[in-house]
Amino acid sequence: MSMRGNFTSVRQIKSAVGEFREFLSNTQRKGLAGTLKYRNMAGAAPSLTLDNMNPNIKALEYAVRGPLVIRAGEIEKELEKGVNKPFKEVLKANIGDCHAMGQQPITFIREVLALVSLPKLLDDPRFPEDAKERARTILKGCRGHSVGSYTDSPGIEVIRKHVAEYIERRDGHPSDWQNVFISAGASDSIKNVLKLLICPVNGKPPGGLIPIPQYPLYSATFAEFGINQIGYYLDESRNWGLDIAELQRAITEARKVCNPRALVVINPGNPTGSVLSRENIEEVIKFAYKEKLFLLADEVYQDNVYAEGCKFHSFKKVLVEMGEPYSSMELASFMSCSKGYMGECGLRGGYAEVINMDPEVKKMYMKAMSAMLCPTVLGQACLDTVVKPPQPGEPSYERFIKEKQGVLDDLKLRAKMVADTFNSMEGFSCNTVQGAMYAFPRITLPPKAIEQAKKEGKHADVFYAFELLENTGICIVPGSGFGQQPGTYHFRTTILPQTEKLKAMLAKFEEFQASFMKKYS
Structure with a gap:
């Protein structure tokens, strides 16, 4: 190696040492944020830093x-x-993860999932015939008869029809399967609807009313989407009841800084464990109508009602039975496979039923969902077993009812x-x-x-x-x-x-x- 080459190497080493000292100084003085601003040793500066990234993500907490x-x-x-x-x-009592806490899966659900995942099991005599028939129905709805294929963006048609039939049985009122949109858990459905509301009006950002205490999905999503959080306090002295005067206070104050677009209600309540009465639901619907709010009903715990005298009433059922003008209101209601008696959190199956949405807006809603390709197909299969469980007289019925x-x-x-x-x-x-x-x-x-x-x-x-x-x-x-x-x-x-x-x-x-x-x- 030449003398000149040695001198060049020494200069490079000194330069590198100087840069490293400056790096350490930045780290100590500014912390991680400072180091992210600093170019790396190869000389390339990061194009994405804490200073120029989406500020809504930084504000997000869960x-x-x-x-x-x-x-x-x-x-x-x-x-x-x-x-x-x-x-x-460590006992993780922080999250509603049923199976992680020892709950056993429902046999019929897992049998159908096994069959659609490995169709050659359809010839296995150990599986009951109703589980096999269900698997065949789901596979027939899949392209190439495989759950490894894409489906229509709103979900497999036959499963959407089964969801609509489930809603009809639950409420006693018609449900149009074309208003049913399957998703990877209820969380995705909720986000898909909230995206539609991101539009400033007269220079004011959109806002949404959410209960306090609330499920942090909402505050996190509002932060991510730039929607102002309008908190309305639940009444702890009335078993976390929903007070209309408090709703009015919240929306009146919020209109000074944002444009309220939606009202979120969680029933049964998370984290409160409360169940709304029918009378309370009617009051909420009247308030939303008066204030021209899009209603979002988070009803993922509809199977989980325990206290004497309490009963689950869906917002869809109450709204329809109230008649005009309330029965023409926009409503999105959400259900999930993750809760209830199923507890299939990891399979990510859920749906939204969206009624009375403007047809042109609905086209945009469909377009946005198509960009996400399709919900997980195993999650859709799980949802199908939930909305269409074994019926009396079928081979799996007795065991299913006992487990549920x-x-x-x-x-x-x-x-x-x-x-x-x-x-x-x-x-x-x-x-x-x-x-x-x-x-x-x-x-x-x-x-x-x-x-x-x-x-x-x-x-x-x-x-x-x-x-x-x-x-x-x-x-x-x-x-x-x-x-x-x-x-x-x-x-x-x-x-x-x-x-x-x-x-x-x-x-x-x-x-x-x-x-x-x-x-x-």
Whole structure:
């Protein structure tokens, strides 16, 4: 190597060292955001940085899978490595993931899924004939008779027709299958409808009313789409009832800064576990009509009603039975395979029924869905087994009914167990879990705990949840992630752990609560 070459190499090394020092300086001074602005060692500057990326994504938060869940995952890995903890496992009571909590799949659903996935099993005598017939019907609706092929963007026609028949049986009123749009879970359906509302009017951004507390899908999606979140508080003193005067307050204040376009109602409630009465639903429909709002009815827990005197009423049924002018209102209602007695969260099957939509808007809605190609076909097959389950006299009927009712009976038992246990504990009050899969108890935190939370820069309920996780392995979601009245503290926990595990979890909770109150009182 020449002397000149050596000098060039030295200069390059010095230059690289200088750049690395500057890199470290940027990292220490500005953190990760600073390093993202800095060109890499090859000299190429990133075209996408925190400064020029979509600001709506930066604003998006999803509490159900937030920092607590990340920490819970870290603790699981620590336990695997043999780190000593005052518990042996992490209990993820933060999310409505039925099968992850030990719920067993419904046999008929899995038999049909097996058959459509591997059609040669249609010759296997171990499978009942009604499951085989269902699989043949679904495969006939698929191009090439394979679930590996694309389907029509709104879903397989025969399954859409089965969904419409299900809605007709449920409500006692006609349903047009061409108003049914299958999706990869209800979340996709909800987002597909909300996309239509993203349009400023007179210089004001669109807005949507959502219940507080709410399911964070809505606040996250509103942030992502640039839709103003208009929160209306549910009334905890009336078992999380929906108050029309509160709706009016929320929309009146919101009109100063945005253009309200839609009203979201979650029934049965998530995270509250409440079930709306028919009278309350009628009031909501009248309010939406008066204020010219597009109604979105999140009804994914319609099979999950436990409390005596409570009954699920679909918004579609009530709206139709109210007659004109209400029966001509725009309504999108949503259902999912992820909840109910099925709990098939990972298969991603759901639908929207959209009625009274302007025909020209409906064309645009269809166009937007076609850009996504089609929903997952196994999710569609799962949905078909839910909306058209085995009927009396068919080979799978007895076992199906036994499994379905067993799941719902267990959930009803656990719903009461959770509410009763929390109400027996110092510092807690919990409304009856009328439906859905969650309890949303209120905590009275000692002043010292609130002060300690401030010192750590956390919401008081977040501080409580982290203390609970680190001491018991129980992972919950703080109420601040769903929204709550200022000055109040809550958390959401599922009722999904199997009965014996739930009893053990609640016993740990009682022990922790007693020590927490003693420590900070």
